[in-house]
Ligand SMILES: Nc1ncnc2c1ncn2[C@@H]1O[C@H](COP(=O)(O)OP(=O)(O)OP(=O)(O)O)[C@@H](O)[C@H]1O
């Protein structure tokens with residue numbers, strides 16, 4: 450680890466000690482700042498954000514223990530930087546107290562050069578690790594955060610909060626890209642199993658002949674290719690949660706085994722008679738209708754009932770269009786940060802257009818588009834940056850600047866036109882359905898389209 454750029458703040462009221470420490474530390478390549486009092490030290494702490502503090506216990510005014518507590522509370526940055534305490538006439542109790550308050554190390558004067566350097570090196574090494582870890586955690590948290598302020602999402606959050614602490618099995622259904630995996634992760638994270646493993650199995654991606662050994666493991670020689678004994682995903686998920694993703698694609702024979710596990714909480718490795726108990730919470734997700742699959746004989750009805758204890762529906766993005774601007778702003782901000790760009794602004798027109806788009810790929814499509822916009826646009830994301838398929842059928846919006854030249858009739862027609870285009874998009878340009886939700890006849894809708902000059906190519 451290089452010492453360059455490592456800033457150490459030395460706090461002592463004795464000038465000699467400050468000078469000695471500065472010499473020793475600068476000799477090793479550290480940058481040193483020093484202060485004679487606790488109060489000044491905290492001010493300096495905010496300015497320079499040191500990587501380490503070496504501080505005397507006894508100081509004029511507030512003492513070092515007070516400053517240690519302030520720093521350890523995280524008020525000056527989280528995670529708090531390590532603090533090494535020094536004392537001229539330390540009692541054992543002082544040392545214990547300082548350590549309990551979070552001091553990294555404690556030593557007595559006179560200061561031993563070697564001892565200081567070893568302690569400093571260790572503290573900085575650990576600090577670097579703690580900081581990396583906390584950055585990783587924050588990034589991880591952000592990646593799995595569910596954004597949404599709409600009413601449907603509010604209801605979903607309530608349902609998640611209710612079911613999470615229980616052992617209840619959950620079946621999550623919803624179109625692709627709506628956030629089914631995020632829901633499953635949220636349930637796990639808010640359950641008593643949060644510290645346990647979360648294991649996701651993509652049932653569609655595993656070849657049918659391998660799925661049983663993937664889920665339940667196998668003994669050595671159970672089949673050709675089973676060179677060693679292997680633990681299955683159910684075993685690995687013990688104490689935690691398993692997400693059976695795309696469960697509709699699971700073979701009937703694998704379904705039978707899963708059913709058995711759900712019934713008695715046991716698994717058998719392939720090629721073994723011995724049952725192993727597993728403690729796993731099962732969440733299943735699918736973008737197909739399992740009811741339909743059951744009716745067609747592609748899914749076991751008994752398994753369906755076992756999985757579907759608490760059904761959760763992940764709504765398509767077009768049903769929560771109000772969340773779009775919020776999501777765009779968050780995604781753009783995150784993506785700018787990740788790419789090391791300065792924050793980019795998004796114009797109101799863009800937000801309006803994106804809100805009116807149908808989003809067949811749901812949040813995944815929105816997130817991908819945001820990434821593309823962040824990469825390809827200049828300082829500001831404007832209408833011109835949007836791909837044609839998104840811009841194509843955006844309703845015209847009327848800006849107050851245009852009011853001046855409008856009569857009520859024109860304004861009304863503009864609003865009507867905007868409304869109709871919006872509904873058409875929401876229903877995939879299906880004329881009958883749109884007419885039905887508008888509460889007018891098909892023929893009437895056709896007339897309006899003609900009168901307003903609305904066509905699919907419309908912008
Ligand atoms: N409410 C949300 N807030 C923030 N990000 C979201 C939200 N919903 C989904 N996402 C993001 O959209 C992407 C797709 O989500 P996810 O993988 O959970 O969808 P899915 O329903 O499991 O899709 P599929 O059926 O294709 O597996 C992910 O990057 C996820 O982080």
Ligand SMILES: [Mg+2]
Nearest residue numbers: 629630694734
């Ligand atoms: Mg998924």
